[in-house]
Amino acid sequence: MTTVAAAPVELDAGTAPRFPALDAMRAIGALAVLTTHVAFWSGDYGRHGFWGVTLARLDVGVALFFVLSGFLLSRPYLARSAAALPRPSTRAYLWRRFLRIVPVYVVTVVVALAFIDENSHLGAREWLTTLTMTNTFVDALPPGGLSHMWSLAVEVSFYLVLPLLMLLAAGRRGLRPARVGLVLAGMTAVTVWWHLQGSDWAEEWTGGAPAQWLPGYLTWFAAGIGLALTHVLAVRGAPHARRVLSVGRQPGACWAIAAALLLVASTPLAGPALLIAPTTAESLTKNLLYTAVGLLVVLPAVVADDRGAFARVLGHPAARRLGLTSYSLFALHLPVLHLVMWLTGWQLFGGHGVLLWLITLAGSLVVAELGYRLLEVPAMRLKRLVPAGREEPTAATTAASGTTAR
Structure with a gap:
């Protein structure tokens, strides 16, 4: 296997590069998830x-999150390996x-379990499994107002296995x-097997929801890791990697193809829109289509030229601010939706789609702004309690970095 040797001049491992447009990608993902829930x-x-x-297929916003996480969290490992530097x-x-x-998660859980009526009967066990983010492993359905948190549980599972994945992928002797x-x-391969057989096998010995476990979504993270590898190689001068990234210099074409694939996913090929279990083929088709959509949407933001209109729009302060608050927006929008329905007296499936969307969004x-200011920013100040070390890139972990790896 070919090893990428360390460059004579350090290009990207000492300080993490900035990707300002990626904050807007997080905002797009969060707004897509909010919209699909309101539409339901x-x-x-x-x-x-x-x-x-x-509208149902706007749950593709979750795929955007996972591609972003795969890219931003794996890139420091790959860049350091290519530069023969210690692992993060x-x-x-x-x-x-x-x-x-x-x-933010704990506050969201407490609000949902304490104030949403359908959760009033839940006891200590349910509080414990919810606070520890283990619902999907032991329960078929989540508590009210927290149905979207399965994706956060998948994300956290990925966080935990990423160091091992990077040890397997990057090793200790240079990037191959x-x-x-x-x-x-x-x-x-694991994701394909999980959709075709693994999820059904797991259902035989668990009362949880195996379809919402990490193995079913590794392809989305893999797309991000593959993009990170391509970016590291391109920065270090690999011609083939630069040619691949050059596709992202045409954001209109990338997003048009992504939109077309999303329309394909809106056909019966990707399964039903309502809460009806898809066949294994439909589930896998949807997963793979979403993998391509997520990659095509994120790619142009990774290589966005600061001088171009695309980067100026995505890098606008309003778009970036929405991106910075997008995690709180994602976490808290369903409790807000419950509150809106309670205040208005509107019934489930009773219409008012546009107005319901506007009120819920507002x-x-x-x-989200309150969650960001009162919870996220103060919490991230505590990162200094566990120093990263002199050689750890720091740009990607600051709130102002323009990345989602904070």
Whole structure:
């Protein structure tokens, strides 16, 4: 296998590069998830034919999150391996992931379990499994207002296995692209098997929801890791990697293809829009289509030229601010939706789609800003308690970095 030798001049391992446009990608993902949930609650999934199914497919926002995580979290490992530098500190990495996720999550859980009526009967066991993010391993259904948190549990599972994946992929003796490729192929194979057989096998011995476990979504993270590998190789001068990234210099074409694939996913090929279990073939088709959509949407933001209109739009302060608050927006929008329905007296599947979306969005933006200022920013100040070490890149872990790896 070919090894990428360290460059004579350090290009990208000492300080992490900045990707300002990626904050807007997080915002797009969060808004897509909010929109698809509002469309379900209003009944628009089944009320508007193909357009309704397309609204259902905006759950592709989760794929965007996973591709982004795969890219941003794996890139420091791959860049350091290529530069023959020590691996990032696992302790610091896990501490920062804890600070990034837990404060907002715990507040969201407490709000949902304490104030949403359908959760009033839940006892200590349910509180414990919810707070520890283990619902999907032991329960078929989540508590009210927290149905979206399965994806956060998958994300956290990925956080925990990433250091091992990077040890397998990058090793300790220099970056070998073929070795990384083998790990990515293995991740893809696991997902394919999980959709075709593994999930059904796991259902035989668990009361949880295996379809919502990490193995079913490794392809989305693998797409991000593959993009990170390509970016590291391109920065270090690999012509083939630069040619691949050059596709992202045409964002209109990339997003048009992504939109076309999303329309394909809106057909019966990718399964039903409503809460009906898809066949194994439909489930796998949807997963693979979402992998391509997520990659095509994120790629142009990774290589965005600061002088171009695309980067200026995505890098606008308003877009970046929405990206910075997007985690709180994602976490808290369903409790806000519950509150809106309670205040208005509207019934589930009772219509009012556009108005319900506007009110929920407005309320979610307010609580997201509060969550960011009162929970996320103070929590991230605690990252200094576990120093990363002198050689750890720091740009990607600051709130102002323009990346999602905070």
